[in-house]
Amino acid sequence: MKLRLEWLGSYLPGPLPGTDELGTRLTKAGFIVEGVEGNGPGACLEVEMTANRPDGMNHRGLAREASAALGRPFADPGPGRLAEGGRPAAELATVTIEEPSLCSRYSARVIEGIEVRPASAAVRERLEALGMNPISAPVDATNHVLWDIGQPLHAFDLDSLAKGPDGKPAIVVRRARAGERLVTLDGVERTLTPDHLVIADAVRPVALAGVMGGLETAISERTTRVLLESAHFDPGVVRRTARAMGLHTDASHRFERGTDPAATVDGLERAAALIVADCGGTVARGVIDVVAREVPRPRVRLRHARLEAFLGMPIPLPRCVEILRALQFEVTEAGPGVLEVIPPTWRVDVGLEVDLIEEVVRIVGYDELPEVLPHAFNPTWTEPTLAREERARDVLSGAGFVETCTYSFVSSEENAPFAGGAPGTPAEVANPLGEPFTTMRATPVIGLLAAARHNARRGQPDLLLFEVGRSYGMAGTAPRESRRATLLLHGRRQVHWSVEPRPVDFHDGSGAVAALFAGLGAPAPAFRPAAFPFLSPGRSARVVSSNGEDAGWVGVLAATVAARYDLTEAVVADVDLARIDVVPPPTTLEAPSRFPGSDVDLTVTHRLSLPWSDLVSAATAGAPPELLGVDARYLYRGPGVPDGFVKTTLTLRFGSAERSLSREEVNGWRDEAARRLLALPESRVDGF
Amino acid sequence: MTPPPGSVEEARLLLASELEEAVREAAARGGLLPADVQGLRVRWLGKKQGVVTALLTRLRDVPKDEKAAFGAGVNALKQEAEERLARLEAEAEARAAAAAEAAKAVDVTLPPRAFPTGRLHPLTVVRRRIEASFRGLGYEVADGPEIESDWYNFESLNFAPDHPARDAVDTFFVKGGGEGRDALLLRTHTSPVQMRTMEGRKPPIRVLCPGRVYRKDDIDPRHSPVFHQMEGLVVDEGITFAHLRGTLAAFARSFFGGRAEVRLAPTFFPFVEPGVDCAVSCVFCDRKGCRICSYSGWIEIMGAGMVHPNVLANGGIDPERYTGFAFGMGIDRIAMLVYGIPDLRLLFENDLRFLDRTW
Numbered sequence A: 001m002k003l004r005l006e007w008l009g010s011y012l013p014g015p016l017p018g019t020d021e022l023g024t025r026l027t028k029a030g031f032i033v034e035g036v037e038g039n040g041p042g043a044c045l046e047v048e049m050t051a052n053r054p055d056g057m058n059h060r061g062l063a064r065e066a067s068a069a070l071g072r073p074f075a076d077p078g079p080g081r082l083a084e085g086g087r088p089a090a091e092l093a094t095v096t097i098e099e100p101s102l103c104s105r106y107s108a109r110v111i112e113g114i115e116v117r118p119a120s121a122a123v124r125e126r127l128e129a130l131g132m133n134p135i136s137a138p139v140d141a142t143n144h145v146l147w148d149i150g151q152p153l154h155a156f157d158l159d160s161l162a163k164g165p166d167g168k169p170a171i172v173v174r175r176a177r178a179g180e181r182l183v184t185l186d187g188v189e190r191t192l193t194p195d196h197l198v199i200a201d202a203v204r205p206v207a208l209a210g211v212m213g214g215l216e217t218a219i220s221e222r223t224t225r226v227l228l229e230s231a232h233f234d235p236g237v238v239r240r241t242a243r244a245m246g247l248h249t250d251a252s253h254r255f256e257r258g259t260d261p262a263a264t265v266d267g268l269e270r271a272a273a274l275i276v277a278d279c280g281g282t283v284a285r286g287v288i289d290v291v292a293r294e295v296p297r298p299r300v301r302l303r304h305a306r307l308e309a310f311l312g313m314p315i316p317l318p319r320c321v322e323i324l325r326a327l328q329f330e331v332t333e334a335g336p337g338v339l340e341v342i343p344p345t346w347r348v349d350v351g352l353e354v355d356l357i358e359e360v361v362r363i364v365g366y367d368e369l370p371e372v373l374p375h376a377f378n379p380t381w382t383e384p385t386l387a388r389e390e391r392a393r394d395v396l397s398g399a400g401f402v403e404t405c406t407y408s409f410v411s412s413e414e415n416a417p418f419a420g421g422a423p424g425t426p427a428e429v430a431n432p433l434g435e436p437f438t439t440m441r442a443t444p445v446i447g448l449l450a451a452a453r454h455n456a457r458r459g460q461p462d463l464l465l466f467e468v469g470r471s472y473g474m475a476g477t478a479p480r481e482s483r484r485a486t487l488l489l490h491g492r493r494q495v496h497w498s499v500e501p502r503p504v505d506f507h508d509g510s511g512a513v514a515a516l517f518a519g520l521g522a523p524a525p526a527f528r529p530a531a532f533p534f535l536s537p538g539r540s541a542r543v544v545s546s547n548g549e550d551a552g553w554v555g556v557l558a559a560t561v562a563a564r565y566d567l568t569e570a571v572v573a574d575v576d577l578a579r580i581d582v583v584p585p586p587t588t589l590e591a592p593s594r595f596p597g598s599d600v601d602l603t604v605t606h607r608l609s610l611p612w613s614d615l616v617s618a619a620t621a622g623a624p625p626e627l628l629g630v631d632a633r634y635l636y637r638g639p640g641v642p643d644g645f646v647k648t649t650l651t652l653r654f655g656s657a658e659r660s661l662s663r664e665e666v667n668g669w670r671d672e673a674a675r676r677l678l679a680l681p682e683s684r685v686d687g688f
Numbered sequence B: 001m002t003p004p005p006g007s008v009e010e011a012r013l014l015l016a017s018e019l020e021e022a023v024r025e026a027a028a029r030g031g032l033l034p035a036d037v038q039g040l041r042v043r044w045l046g047k048k049q050g051v052v053t054a055l056l057t058r059l060r061d062v063p064k065d066e067k068a069a070f071g072a073g074v075n076a077l078k079q080e081a082e083e084r085l086a087r088l089e090a091e092a093e094a095r096a097a098a099a100a101e102a103a104k105a106v107d108v109t110l111p112p113r114a115f116p117t118g119r120l121h122p123l124t125v126v127r128r129r130i131e132a133s134f135r136g137l138g139y140e141v142a143d144g145p146e147i148e149s150d151w152y153n154f155e156s157l158n159f160a161p162d163h164p165a166r167d168a169v170d171t172f173f174v175k176g177g178g179e180g181r182d183a184l185l186l187r188t189h190t191s192p193v194q195m196r197t198m199e200g201r202k203p204p205i206r207v208l209c210p211g212r213v214y215r216k217d218d219i220d221p222r223h224s225p226v227f228h229q230m231e232g233l234v235v236d237e238g239i240t241f242a243h244l245r246g247t248l249a250a251f252a253r254s255f256f257g258g259r260a261e262v263r264l265a266p267t268f269f270p271f272v273e274p275g276v277d278c279a280v281s282c283v284f285c286d287r288k289g290c291r292i293c294s295y296s297g298w299i300e301i302m303g304a305g306m307v308h309p310n311v312l313a314n315g316g317i318d319p320e321r322y323t324g325f326a327f328g329m330g331i332d333r334i335a336m337l338v339y340g341i342p343d344l345r346l347l348f349e350n351d352l353r354f355l356d357r358t359w
């Protein structure tokens, strides 16, 4: 927000402050001066205004802050005595507030017999310096007052207002009626509802209260009688009305943040003086001042001991009093070390003791605070979900995967194929940026696919990517978020001059998933054949934790989906981190057996459709505890093996922690396993 | 071949000259091989025709009183031959072994076989560095949902429903939520985690809340609708504004280096009072002014403040007994700063050439 040095100076008796010092002091006090434009009295400060300080968004208000920050006196020359004449204003118009909660006060003055002319050079120069186009003296006068003391005003052509039953032009502050229409100053016709507060005359709305006036009742070249409005509106209703209309004006900006309920008449006086100075005319006698409701003024207790304890820094009580008084707070002593403070009416942001503490410390300066650390503190708790996510990142990056970071939203089209893989229905953004960002992803894999396409297009098709992130969905009205570890493998593995590279395949994907389980300290998962619309049938599996929980999926991406991302044979996986049956870290580590184990092989010829897991089940069912594990040693298809069959060599690992095993007992167990394998349909076991 | 030596002394001289000659002769072809030495052994120590064996057979013809001296001389000669041949044998074997190893030589300058080296994303690396700085100060790490209610994201944090402070945060809403405080939205900061932490735990509280947040910003080099924040919350009896300053200064020194300083300035956030803008002295120019700090010597890195009493009360904590502070920074922004990343979009593009460099 731009403010002019000479204008600020009109409230600071004595020589104009230098812009450097002024900028530094205001910034330290919370009004960040971002830059200075021009020099001399006409220099303009660019000030960042926080939403809680509408009182600083005008020259008088910022000058008050400058006075406290610089330690210089502040003086408001005031509007001066206005020459009145002619008929009393109360005979020329009536004002009624129908909504006291939304408009606490409405003050009006009437000026008769004006001739609409341009504003004085001084007023125009000030407005132009702030970037406004002068319009006419009456309108410019209202703008000048807004920038002078922060009170937004509106000027009506009195003769355009419809008369009420008493024969006088009427001003009624009320809610709009459903379907009422108003053409605002910007020429737009607006349809209103009872959510909107309007200024109406006897028959129709003539202004959106606190936002913008109507076109039909605006000041024109032919206007001779003016009704000046200066009111205090509820911030919420102005904001709702302005937002509903898509409007943001200098007036609404201030009303939304809170104006000084006591400044309405002050604003009128200043504007009226400017208008008669430029346009002639007579200010009707008296102010029509309707106070619908007193705005309560808080009385806030400030305990000096609390202030020092809160800040961790001593500030003598007299210094606190001095600062608060410089900011025009009313301060009385309510007891030893206790102040009773009434904030000025324009300080709508102050209502609590801590607000007063802030006032004191921001004028003292945050630079004065000592640097102290709180007492030592010993953490006793870790968030298990985060620990698991972090571990998954370490395991996967250690396994050679590169971590990615992708957007959480995707297009509904991209999400659709995967929607069935996630619980619930897709979570959709109600006000998205645009089409690629409409839906919260059902799986981070969608982002990995886009990342893979990006890299493949740039000559980097050999990819091991992962993202540990969330998937999103809705279960009715409840959002569902799930922590996932997701993988994408694409292109070739073992790319080196010494060997023939091979394309990634399903088993790379299941291997990475198994590594993730192992790295998290979980028993190996099972991979069960399962169909997913986005995965290639026959090369897709559900990942099942050892406790039987469905922990996600892995597989080769369906060709139709892969084509959308210009990929071939991508292997993808999505694991629900919460469903990995992590066991707590071991509390004991057992010594390995000192007795050598014994491995024996069995070669089974069986149908291709018979899964490995069935071979393992057959080999282990009823086996003694000395059978430690079963591995696949070799798979052979070709001459000697019938079509549709495969020859699988299993290695059975036997061992015991207590004793050496004899050749005879191992062979006996092997023969039992062989007989169980022989019982599988259409199976043969070499040597049996 | 030279005639058989007539005496032990002759044999001795012959042994020396023959072995030296053999070594000299083999030098041109890289030295004696084990087979060469074996040949010499047969000539000198062979059981049938070896020179030493031949000398011994002449013991019969030596006069009785010289037998002992002759025998001792031959034995000495045999021992000397053994020693010299053993030495040559060891040398020849070492030579042979070296030659066998040399035959296995490879071109060590060829490209090595790649072990895939995974990487963590720069945002993970920077987040962990920030977390490490605060863990040293005793912070725990907390977590919460990204699809939040209006209550947790705004209202409980002192953003009244119609307050203009909401204008500063353009919010994405999610379909299917309720009205008012039950409306669903994508959290615009990780402060809801602070509120949930206060609800779930009693002071003392000292937590970090890292996570993904959302604002309705168009994508450009400095804006992204998705970004990441690290917030912190400390609530306890006797927590002061000076503790906030001390904590931010300790973090700045730990993260940016021992000479970093912080500068605090008043600002406004609805959930804190007083509110703080925190800048750290520019470590790139040592406060002399550079492009990175816009020639100011200071870089704004976070917002902070003392937790507003309304927020403590909403979290079920008595604001008269307890005080606290909170702070928050953009992880993406700090990553851009520490890595000199010119464009925020690079963090979401996932180009391997970009990601391969982090550690």
Ligand SMILES: [Zn+2]
Pocket: B282, B283, B284, B285, B286, B287, B288, B289, B290, B291, B292, B293, B294, B295, B297, B298
């Ligand atoms: Zn710099």
